[in-house]
Amino acid sequence: MQRYKGIVAYDGSGFSGYQIQPNGRTVQEEIEKALGKMHKGKPVSIVASGRTDAGVHAKRQVIHFDSALQLPSERWVKAVNGLLPGDISVMQVDAVSSDFHARFDASGKTYKYVVYTGSIRDPFKRHYAAHYPYKIDIAKVKKASEFLTGTHDFTSFCSAKTEMEKKVRTVTNISIEQNTDEIVFTFTGNGFLYNMVRIMVGTMLDVGTGKIELQTIPSILTGRDRTLAGKTAPAEGLYLWEVYY
Amino acid sequence: MQRYKGIVAYDGSGFSGYQIQPNGRTVQEEIEKALGKMHKGKPVSIVASGRTDAGVHAKRQVIHFDSALQLPSERWVKAVNGLLPGDISVMQVDAVSSDFHARFDASGKTYKYVVYTGSIRDPFKRHYAAHYPYKIDIAKVKKASEFLTGTHDFTSFCSAKTEMEKKVRTVTNISIEQNTDEIVFTFTGNGFLYNMVRIMVGTMLDVGTGKIELQTIPSILTGRDRTLAGKTAPAEGLYLWEVYY
Numbered sequence: 001m002q003r004y005k006g007i008v009a010y011d012g013s014g015f016s017g018y019q020i021q022p023n024g025r026t027v028q029e030e031i032e033k034a035l036g037k038m039h040k041g042k043p044v045s046i047v048a049s050g051r052t053d054a055g056v057h058a059k060r061q062v063i064h065f066d067s068a069l070q071l072p073s074e075r076w077v078k079a080v081n082g083l084l085p086g087d088i089s090v091m092q093v094d095a096v097s098s099d100f101h102a103r104f105d106a107s108g109k110t111y112k113y114v115v116y117t118g119s120i121r122d123p124f125k126r127h128y129a130a131h132y133p134y135k136i137d138i139a140k141v142k143k144a145s146e147f148l149t150g151t152h153d154f155t156s157f158c159s160a161k162t163e164m165e166k167k168v169r170t171v172t173n174i175s176i177e178q179n180t181d182e183i184v185f186t187f188t189g190n191g192f193l194y195n196m197v198r199i200m201v202g203t204m205l206d207v208g209t210g211k212i213e214l215q216t217i218p219s220i221l222t223g224r225d226r227t228l229a230g231k232t233a234p235a236e237g238l239y240l241w242e243v244y245y
Numbered sequence: 246m247q248r249y250k251g252i253v254a255y256d257g258s259g260f261s262g263y264q265i266q267p268n269g270r271t272v273q274e275e276i277e278k279a280l281g282k283m284h285k286g287k288p289v290s291i292v293a294s295g296r297t298d299a300g301v302h303a304k305r306q307v308i309h310f311d312s313a314l315q316l317p318s319e320r321w322v323k324a325v326n327g328l329l330p331g332d333i334s335v336m337q338v339d340a341v342s343s344d345f346h347a348r349f350d351a352s353g354k355t356y357k358y359v360v361y362t363g364s365i366r367d368p369f370k371r372h373y374a375a376h377y378p379y380k381i382d383i384a385k386v387k388k389a390s391e392f393l394t395g396t397h398d399f400t401s402f403c404s405a406k407t408e409m410e411k412k413v414r415t416v417t418n419i420s421i422e423q424n425t426d427e428i429v430f431t432f433t434g435n436g437f438l439y440n441m442v443r444i445m446v447g448t449m450l451d452v453g454t455g456k457i458e459l460q461t462i463p464s465i466l467t468g469r470d471r472t473l474a475g476k477t478a479p480a481e482g483l484y485l486w487e488v489y490y
Binding site for chain 1: 254255256302322326331332333334335336365366367368369371373
């Protein structure tokens, strides 16, 4: 058996999320179905760098799987994409050492979050950006991002349902670009808790509109209480952009 | 009654086209439904600058309709968008003189056509660009566009089913931009026959790959025979961009 590392892009708008579940279409299920067909019906399990929620997109999700097939990347890409639905695409498949693990070996990730700030809704963006048609003080948003950058206990910035005990993470960089009618946030860090990016965005946008005072961000962090932070920004603006090993 | 001119954007991927038909979801039907609700169930008919096919998008389609309501543009936009599905958005609604006609008064149109040339399919572009992963000689494509610009009988470049008798049209400008993995065609003219933009794109791409000889374009035009030109490029790359009055 050979272990393979795959890079996968998907449009999350038609999925109930990455991970297989009893009801609803999932990315994992579609990829495993396609790989199963390539292996004459023999089931092939895949492991991803992490799950993504319903509506969340991925530009370069990383998976691993084992196969008895020996194929170069281009052949894998052609064969698997020929069996996958149009909203998932395998970009690359490389042979890796048998101990490579897409989830445990990930040393960091980059996420992007796209906010559409135009006053009138745009049908072409409804699945690909969060619509936030409010006046935003971008300088304040950038200041807020500085408070969030670094090593912190992010308990206030993850879903209250998160069962992971250790909630300290390092966000190495948050960059914010504003175009005519868009704000694009880019987050890089060693790991992100459940909903963490979306809660950071929701909170920073609240700072930008004045709903949350900029100066309270440090106390929101130290308060370690989800109810202190802003709303969870919607799924459609979020993209898993890159996974580092 | 007041006549209104509306600007409408729609993502064509979920529609069987613009025009109402017995089966399938249409843009016209959705807008007339929304306007009907605004008028307490009294039917409101709309007239567009022209129809678009299934899968074809519009950034600024123009419609007109008559209403007893007197509202400023922002109020129309808010009210109608609140009743429309997410894949249609009204951008502007202005009172116009009672003899304005969205179709008969149109003096010209701009269409864009987006081609994605990357070798691996992109799930985010599947509904918004035509995938054409072939080596294209862009200089030849540009030369072909020069042959097509101007006043010609476009019989060879419209669906053989077209029943309009006069097939002379003036294409005032074709511009072609190539980015990393995209080619964007912009066509402006006084009018376009059924499928004309898509057949021009299909033919120019065939010139770019060498399937059709550049020098044959003038004789394809003078031959006035649909079978001489290239294939009709797919609907998903086409955008009605602007209508002029």
